[in-house]
Amino acid sequence: MASPKWNLSEDRYFDPDTSTRSVARELYESVADMPIVSPHGHVDPRLFADEDSSFGTPTDLFIIPDHYVSRMLYSQGIALEDLGIPRTDGGKVEPDHRKIWQIFADNFHLFRGTPSGAWLAHELNIIFGIEEKLTGKTAQEIYDKIEAKLAEPEFRPRALFDRFNIEVLCTTDAAADPLTHHRAIRDSGWKGDIRPTFRPDNVVNLFTRGWNENIDALSKAGGITVDSYSSFIRALEERRGFFKSLGAMATDHAAETAYTCRLSDSDADAVFQRALKGKATAEDARIFTSHMVMESARMSIEDGLVMQFHVGSVRNHNDAIYNKFGPDKGCDFPQKSEFTHNLRAILNKYGNDTRLTLIVFTLDETSYAREASEE
């Protein structure tokens, strides 16, 4: 019997109601040919650093870096080691990418009706031109086809950047990042517009694993020895300038809650000194983050970088996964978010200044109908 084929409706992302759908299609058609401006994302700039960069194997592209995929498989009892996810201790994980792909294909039905499933179907059928659905039976044949495509020059990252008509793509980069790949892209003469985004979380959050090393890296990156709150602020300002020099338009900040408050400089320094000595408390960390959100708004008003603020994710919820595989492995869960009270301090201090553009993201959809509306 022939394998079932993909049959993706042109209208699959639109409302099923026919009158809503025809308006949606009309709106979509009016913008479908416009270039993509991607102001926030997590693409690795290394992919564009030289023209021969490739996505690796089908498993490198579809499975190993996609924690939505691996988390779904793990929820059904499949070990992350069997999916080739690297362990933080360097312990053995499955090296055979065809074997991993087979597990993925055997369990592909799990993604039915999920956003990951919609994404994967689009990639397989529309981007890679695979006609058969992915099943245990078609797994290896489809692996062959994708592998062959990935070897073609048309499937190099830079070629896809052009094919997708991307006008600008912003990445997310740590404060101390030397932006080597961004510089290499610029130096290469390639005309793709890839810009860094300044994300200082791993030096702002005093409880980040390796915070002291991150502070050292920050000192080295900008040549300013960070040994106090004031030198910390100077170092951040210097780095923001460096990011801007490589095209950055924005910063990005994450916190568990949207709480904002302002410390005096001397209180901020006292917290910072405790952190340097490894003696910061959880409350120090919480309040320092809240303070630094406000301080970042002050910097944004001065240097013009758009400020993005993400809240509501409780990270590394599963200790066993975090200890074995590290962060960003599908174990972050949303919590309730509160904005009306939490943002009051920052809005009262900086919100009436027309120079500030603050974009607040939420994972809690009830925020939209409640706190994002004026009463």
Next chain:
Amino acid sequence: MASPKWNLSEDRYFDPDTSTRSVARELYESVADMPIVSPHGHVDPRLFADEDSSFGTPTDLFIIPDHYVSRMLYSQGIALEDLGIPRTDGGKVEPDHRKIWQIFADNFHLFRGTPSGAWLAHELNIIFGIEEKLTGKTAQEIYDKIEAKLAEPEFRPRALFDRFNIEVLCTTDAAADPLTHHRAIRDSGWKGDIRPTFRPDNVVNLFTRGWNENIDALSKAGGITVDSYSSFIRALEERRGFFKSLGAMATDHAAETAYTCRLSDSDADAVFQRALKGKATAEDARIFTSHMVMESARMSIEDGLVMQFHVGSVRNHNDAIYNKFGPDKGCDFPQKSEFTHNLRAILNKYGNDTRLTLIVFTLDETSYAREASEE
């Protein structure tokens, strides 16, 4: 080129799904010709006090008193002074109503897809018969037309009251209000049914700006010197009777949360005495409001006034706007509301009494599917 025209669908407030829409239309048609009974609103009774009252200029009608309009424009960097919003210090604001109208028209696209936009389109096209859409280009011509209409007898408030087939309209009035306009309406012999609603927030909330002056006004209004909790209660009861004598059917109460609890009379008096001396704490204010909600239910059981209770709005969120322009300027934001625990005290004390009608309003739509349902 001709200006674009309004083209408002008859069905614009109904669901786009055709089967839902036809049911909605049928339901609507069965009630569309019924008179309007408006039990809760904020119309100024002065408008009806004599037959020559008018709405003023188009800017007086559409812009200056509508904080949804001014707040949207402010969010795009337009100063409230430039919209003619009066400052509390009497400082200069734009006096030219045509200039304000031009700003409004230049930015009218901001209201696309908003409830304000739907309301304004209805007013302009259906009530005032304006055929062209409001744009920077049509601004002054449309101003002329509305100004001319407003000068016609058919656009006097009393005439519109009849045209809209309003059976009864309830206003909202402070506890100490002498209800001069309501009495004038009665005395005028006009047959429009306008009724006051008793809203004691500005004497119940001990932290209201000007609370002591409000208490003095309350003393004067009813001739009962309010110098203790017990005289406060007597004064409120006297005022409720006065409001009833002018047709009031209901009271209205606002609080940040729905928390209810009952103080002993002596504890209530201790709090009240501290307030009189300007020494009430935030906790005093919070608990006194919670107590007075319960006490108001007791009064409603006795005098039969329907009790309305609004919670969930964090008021005067923007200090700069509040200090310059006062309350009700579009800076109130919803917060999460909780009813199951908060209303337990009032419901257990008064909720089984069939004489009480308590209407609870929420700004938090998640309340409907959660706490408003029986498990």
Next chain:
Amino acid sequence: MASPKWNLSEDRYFDPDTSTRSVARELYESVADMPIVSPHGHVDPRLFADEDSSFGTPTDLFIIPDHYVSRMLYSQGIALEDLGIPRTDGGKVEPDHRKIWQIFADNFHLFRGTPSGAWLAHELNIIFGIEEKLTGKTAQEIYDKIEAKLAEPEFRPRALFDRFNIEVLCTTDAAADPLTHHRAIRDSGWKGDIRPTFRPDNVVNLFTRGWNENIDALSKAGGITVDSYSSFIRALEERRGFFKSLGAMATDHAAETAYTCRLSDSDADAVFQRALKGKATAEDARIFTSHMVMESARMSIEDGLVMQFHVGSVRNHNDAIYNKFGPDKGCDFPQKSEFTHNLRAILNKYGNDTRLTLIVFTLDETSYAREASEE
């Protein structure tokens, strides 16, 4: 004039949008003829204990045990006594089932547009074949018809079990329940598959009314004297084994919140000893429940029973009703639920064990879009 007739659309539970509806109908038709597997419910096993069991009068079936029905009528001022709801003090309530039915029929319009109304319409029209709508006028005639049906052998519980094509029906039973009816069903030779579910709430929740009596009953049920935390655990384990021997597949647990934490055995015993002496505090009760949820997960891993966990209901909200009529009288209200933080302890301790199946129920629909999703 003829009484209005029921006219229930075949599609009444489906979306009104025609394209969604046709997909819904197709999906439904593909499963409509499958047998019912009912893993969680509150049917009384006594109904199936012998072949002559009946549902009693129409009022016994439709009104007295259905707190959604009686709560709605109570909300309109009808006393529960007038609906024949038994009082805990044995006080007089309406004994005339025809009179109660008349009240129900006179007020049947209250159920329009409610889930109860949909359920009742289905029962009356589809199950009992009543063609006229229930009104004050048709009340007694419809009572006659239902009474006659209930006297037929086809309307015995066992006959309906077969007519409804039920493959398996799980009941809910207290930890100390001797499962007499379940044993009688087995011994009767009837082939209906009715299984108990182990619900230990009334011994786990230290603040349950009659907790000491429940503990005594637990001691007697399994022959293990419960006088310490360790004997309590042993007794629960013994009872779970007994429930399994009569076909149980699952346990069921309720708590006001989903909070989970683990006590040391000695701390758990200290709390338990205070409870035995009637000295447990509210905090003891809260933390002991949170501990026992975790301990139940440990048992489920060992004995394979699926674990069900219900949270978010604030029970017995109306003191007057609770004192006069006891629990489960329509006075339980949902509160906000929180899972991300609350379940962290249980998931970290047991959630990576593939032997555990934990089903979490919520009454707070915002949970689905927030905490039930991976970020």
